Amino acid sequence: MTKPYRLLALIPAVAILGAPWFANRIEPRILGMPFLLGWIVFWVLMTSVVMAIIGGLDDRNP
Amino acid sequence: MMISLGILSATLLLALLLSMRGARSTGGTTSLEQWSVGNRGFGTVLVFMLLAGEIYTTFTFLGGSGWAYGRGAPAFYIIAYGAVAYIMSYWLLPAIWTRATAWKVLSQSEYFTRAYGSRALGNVVAVVSIAALMPYLVLQLKGLGIIVSESSYGAISANAAIWIGTTATVIYVVLSGVKGSAMTAALKDAMVLLCVVGLGIVLPYKLHGGIGPMFTRIAAEYPDFLTLPSSGMSPSWFASTVLLTVLGFYMWPHTFGSVFTARDASVFRRNAALMPLYQLVLLFVFFIGFAALLSVPGLEGADVDLALLRVTRDAFGPWIVGLVGAAGLLTALVPGSLILMSIATTLARILRPQREGQPADSATRARLLVPVLAAIALFFTFRGGSTLVTLLLMAYSMVTQLFPALLASLLPHSRITAAGAIAGIVVGEAAVAVTTLGGMSMASLLQGWPHGITDINAGFLALMLNVITMIAISVAFPQTTNGPQRVAG
Numbered sequence: 001m002t003k004p005y006r007l008l009a010l011i012p013a014v015a016i017l018g019a020p021w022f023a024n025r026i027e028p029r030i031l032g033m034p035f036l037l038g039w040i041v042f043w044v045l046m047t048s049v050v051m052a053i054i055g056g057l058d059d060r061n062p
Numbered sequence: 063m064m065i066s067l068g069i070l071s072a073t074l075l076l077a078l079l080l081s082m083r084g085a086r087s088t089g090g091t092t093s094l095e096q097w098s099v100g101n102r103g104f105g106t107v108l109v110f111m112l113l114a115g116e117i118y119t120t121f122t123f124l125g126g127s128g129w130a131y132g133r134g135a136p137a138f139y140i141i142a143y144g145a146v147a148y149i150m151s152y153w154l155l156p157a158i159w160t161r162a163t164a165w166k167v168l169s170q171s172e173y174f175t176r177a178y179g180s181r182a183l184g185n186v187v188a189v190v191s192i193a194a195l196m197p198y199l200v201l202q203l204k205g206l207g208i209i210v211s212e213s214s215y216g217a218i219s220a221n222a223a224i225w226i227g228t229t230a231t232v233i234y235v236v237l238s239g240v241k242g243s244a245m246t247a248a249l250k251d252a253m254v255l256l257c258v259v260g261l262g263i264v265l266p267y268k269l270h271g272g273i274g275p276m277f278t279r280i281a282a283e284y285p286d287f288l289t290l291p292s293s294g295m296s297p298s299w300f301a302s303t304v305l306l307t308v309l310g311f312y313m314w315p316h317t318f319g320s321v322f323t324a325r326d327a328s329v330f331r332r333n334a335a336l337m338p339l340y341q342l343v344l345l346f347v348f349f350i351g352f353a354a355l356l357s358v359p360g361l362e363g364a365d366v367d368l369a370l371l372r373v374t375r376d377a378f379g380p381w382i383v384g385l386v387g388a389a390g391l392l393t394a395l396v397p398g399s400l401i402l403m404s405i406a407t408t409l410a411r412i413l414r415p416q417r418e419g420q421p422a423d424s425a426t427r428a429r430l431l432v433p434v435l436a437a438i439a440l441f442f443t444f445r446g447g448s449t450l451v452t453l454l455l456m457a458y459s460m461v462t463q464l465f466p467a468l469l470a471s472l473l474p475h476s477r478i479t480a481a482g483a484i485a486g487i488v489v490g491e492a493a494v495a496v497t498t499l500g501g502m503s504m505a506s507l508l509q510g511w512p513h514g515i516t517d518i519n520a521g522f523l524a525l526m527l528n529v530i531t532m533i534a535i536s537v538a539f540p541q542t543t544n545g546p547q548r549v550a551g
Contacts (some may be wrong), residue, residue: 002207008440009149009152010474012145012146012149013146013149016142016145016146016304017142017146017301017304017305018301019138019142019300020296020300020301021297022289022296024289024297025289026281026288026289028278029274029277031273031274032272032273032274032275032276032277032286033273033277034277034281034289035133036135036288036289036290037138037288037345038349040138040141041342041345042141042337043145044141044142044144044145044341044342045338045339046344047145047146047148047149047338048335048336048338048339049335051148051149051334051335051338052148052335054152054334055152055331055332055334055335056462058331059364060327060328060331
């Protein structure tokens with residue numbers, strides 16, 4: 001694979017698809033939210049961060 | 063009542079005016095390319111508004127809060143699938159865009175015609191497109207009726223609202239095309255953000271003393287509501303449904319068509335980082351649903367979709383109700399306008415296929431189709447009955463069946479033929495129909511198997527049959543000439 005940084009995208013994808021196995025509980029609460037919801041929200045935010053990093057490293061973007 | 067009515071009318075008027083601005087800036091006679099894909103000149107912001115405009119429909123607004131209210135944790139899949147879809151979009155959308163732009167195609171059906179060099183495949187895709195989009199449009203109109211009649215405190219009946227909303231949509235789609243939708247989408251995004259984020263924060267505090275205390279009460283009164291159950295809507299249901307929804311996400315013909323409006327491919331790579339943030343609006347939609355569960359319990363069946371409007375009416379005066387109703391109105395009008403445009407463009411291109419060296423097609427034919435299609439949608443809205451409900455249940459699964467053939471069209475050395483693609487889609491759609499109409503699930507097909515397997519979304523079965531058929535036919539009848547047209551991407 002010529003662009004290994006692309007693999008970063010797998011991290012939020014796996015964290016979200018696997019959420020019910022990693023995080024299917026109420027406690028500890030995150031900002032008052034049940035843990036499962038907080039986990040998903042955190043990884044949606046991280047998706048944005050990761051895609052911005054990949055976009056920054058990608059030389060096709062001006 | 064008068065206040066909320068005033069806000070609703072003012073919003074409709076503002077939406078019309080904004081779309082006119084979109085129309086005026088184009089001027090003169092409009093080509094179909096200008097009307098349906100904005101001359102492929104949209105930058106990151108306009109494409110963002112268009113994609114966000116499409117994705118946040120009445121379902122997000124009413125259905126998202128309804129799911130949180132009625133089902134609890136399974137609703138979280140609605141936040142999850144968007145994020146995964148945006149990851150995929152980073153690579154998928156530029157690849158589609160590169161080919162679509164080189165071929166100058168204007169509809170999804172046309173994309174498939176060119177990708178496989180087969181008009182028959184294009185026509186099959188057009189049938190799937192229209193069969194899935196029509197019920198989706200009707201759903202938007204029904205949602206619009208509910209929103210307006212609830213937020214005008216019954217002063218405007220649902221039917222009257224549907225007539226007025228549809229007429230307004232037809233006017234602005236005919237006049238200004240996709241540019242008008244993008245402008246209205248901007249207004250919609252602003253209002254949805256204001257209302258949903260505002261209500262999502264204020265309601266839990268006002269009614270239950272904060273987000274933490276609200277969830278503490280729900281956990282006490284409804285144990286098991288905030289986690290996924292071990293069977294039924296279980297972890298494997300969640301993961302398989304998210305994955306399946308991701309595959310279908312960009313297969314909606316109007317979403318696929320929005321891709322063509324972009325100026326360059328990096329627009330999508332930038333949006334892949336932006337869109338997940340907007341996805342978080344749904345979190346506040348859930349907060350509203352949960353707040354409603356404690357304050358206005360007892361809604362059941364289809365009525366759970368009223369949770370957001372009921373709790374707003376209970377907690378606030380007509381000013382806020384009017385604003386929320388107006389935001390809801392726009393969540394029906396914007397996607398509705400894009401769906402209408404998508405069907406009209408698909409049909410216009412089938413009636414008069416694109417040929418090399420021919421002068422640009424005018425938008426007149428597509429524009430004339432818009433009121434006709436709207437009339438058909440109105441007919442189904444008032445007379446549809448159960449056929450429509452069934453079609454709607456199938457619509458997402460139906461468009462998802464286009465994914466294997468799309469993916470094959472993007473692979474550099476694909477040997478998938480047009481015949482293989484057609485056979486795969488037909489078999490996939492048949493499987494969707496059989497499982498949906500027969501009420502079949504993996505659990506009924508695989509009795510006695512563990513929940514980890516039987517809770518997998520039955521949509522995967524159709525998709526697997528589709529892929530197997532597509533490959534089998536392509537291998538059995540390999541194409542010697544007229545191979546698929548490939549463009550480096």
